[in-house]
Amino acid sequence: MFKSIKPLWLVTLFLLMSLAYPGMAEAHEPIFMISHEAPGKGAFDVHTEVTHERQGDERELEVDQEFTYGLTRDLAVGLSIPFVRKEDTTSAGQDVQNGLGDPKVRLKWRFWDKDLPGAKYAVAAVVQSTIPVGEGDRRLGRDQPSILGGLAHGREGLHWYYFVDARYLYHVKDNDTKPGDRFYFDAAYGLRPVLRGLEETDIVYFFELNYLHERKAEVNGVTNHNTGGDFLFFSPEILISPTNRVMLRGGVQIPILQSLNGQQEPKDFTFKGAVEVRF
Numbered sequence: 001m002f003k004s005i006k007p008l009w010l011v012t013l014f015l016l017m018s019l020a021y022p023g024m025a026e027a028h029e030p031i032f033m034i035s036h037e038a039p040g041k042g043a044f045d046v047h048t049e050v051t052h053e054r055q056g057d058e059r060e061l062e063v064d065q066e067f068t069y070g071l072t073r074d075l076a077v078g079l080s081i082p083f084v085r086k087e088d089t090t091s092a093g094q095d096v097q098n099g100l101g102d103p104k105v106r107l108k109w110r111f112w113d114k115d116l117p118g119a120k121y122a123v124a125a126v127v128q129s130t131i132p133v134g135e136g137d138r139r140l141g142r143d144q145p146s147i148l149g150g151l152a153h154g155r156e157g158l159h160w161y162y163f164v165d166a167r168y169l170y171h172v173k174d175n176d177t178k179p180g181d182r183f184y185f186d187a188a189y190g191l192r193p194v195l196r197g198l199e200e201t202d203i204v205y206f207f208e209l210n211y212l213h214e215r216k217a218e219v220n221g222v223t224n225h226n227t228g229g230d231f232l233f234f235s236p237e238i239l240i241s242p243t244n245r246v247m248l249r250g251g252v253q254i255p256i257l258q259s260l261n262g263q264q265e266p267k268d269f270t271f272k273g274a275v276e277v278r279f
Contacts, residue, residue, distance in 0.1 A: 003129035028156070031251045031272050032235050034165050036124035036152045038110045039070040044279040051272045056265025059083040060099065074110040074124075079103065084140045102130040102141040119157040126150045126167075132174075134261045144172035150184070161190030161204070173218075180215035180228045188235075201242050208235035210253060216261060226262035231255065233270075249274040 009127020012252040029035035039045050047066040053059070061084070068078040082101035087094065113122035128148040150167030169182040188208040196202050209232070216228040237251025253270040260266065 028161065028190065028204050028239055028247075029154075030163055030186070030188040030190070030235075030248050031237050032208050032210055032233075032253055032270075033163065033184070033188060034126050034150055034152045034167065035163050036075045036110050036113075036154045037123040038108060038124065039068055039278060040076055041070050041073045043070040046277045046279070047274060048276075049274040051270065051274065053270040054114070054268040057089045059087040059089075068087050068106075074113070076108045078106040078108070080106070082134075084134075086139065097135075097140060099135040099140045100133075102132055102146075103132040104128055104130050119155055121153075121155050126152065126201045140208075142171075142174045144174040146171045146179075158195055159192050161188075161206075163188040163190070169219065176220045178218040180217045182215070183213045185211045198244055201240065203241075204239040206237045206239065206251070207237075208234070208237070208251075210235055224262055229258065229260040229264070231259075231267060232257035245277065247276040249276065265272060 029037050041055040045066075045068040047064075047068065049064040049066065051062045051064070051209075063083045066078060066081050068076055070076045081103045084099060084101040086095075086097045089095075106126065108124055108126045110122055110124040113120065117218075127147070130142070130146045132142050132145055136270075148167055148169045150165055152163065154163040154167040155161060163186070165184070165186050167182075167184040169184070171179045171181060186208060188206050190204050190206045192202070192204045194203070212231040214228040214231070217224045220252060232255075233253045234256050235251050235253045237249065240248045242248070250273040251271075253272070255267050257270070258266050
């Protein structure tokens with residue numbers, strides 16, 4: 001169904017859909033990690049995210065259309081629908097797959113927050129699971145879910161921010177195949193150089209450090225020793241609110257340390273951009 005749709009068309013379509021809706025821009029937060037932010041009771045966010053990553057001969061472009069609704073001031077539920085393009089170029093030729101990946105459902109609970117003069121501090125818990133309905137025959141989805149749990153803490157102010165999170169991604173075994181579970185630890189610092197008015201263009205810069213530990217995968221009960229490892233990335237990014245209705249975010253994740261198990265190609269740069277709108 002999706003094989004004939006060019007990924008660039010998908011990107012353009014969803015960006016235009018997001019920009020077409022008026023609303024309040026989502027809160028400022030880093031792009032490669034989770035945060036404590038919640039949209040608020042009755043608020044509805046539309047979030048379009050585009051990610052491009054490469055490792056060796058493999059490239060992946062993913063367009064995520066995400067919807068988040070605030071059940072209460074501190075409790076939010078979200079749904080993310082990914083459209084994926086995978087490209088594998090080897091000596092045997094080029095293998096390209098386009099289609100629907102596994103959607104994700106997410107629950108976020110901001111269970112603590114404190115306002116102080118000039119700043120706000122908060123902590124939130126996040127639980128997320130994939131829905132295994134993606135096109136598994138094209139290696140775009142799985143037959144079993146992947147479950148993520150994590151905690152996020154942050155500080156928001158007029159001129160600077162910080163965020164910290166820890167996450168664990170668990171893959172349920174799928175037909176005797178189990179990708180390596182992942183542990184993430186991230187930290188970010190945000191800076192607003194110029195304080196602007198509500199109707200003026202607002203710009204915030206973020207600098208993230210992202211750590212990933214990936215366990216080895218298993219196939220038919222046998223460990224694949226050429227998978228997994230430890231990774232450290234540095235991620236500069238920019239957030240632009242041209243009006244109080246729209247937020248644009250973009251960043252690049254740069255590998256600075258890779259300790260790979262066995263024989264593997266290193267990860268390359270990962271690029272990510274997003275458009276966010278709040279109703």
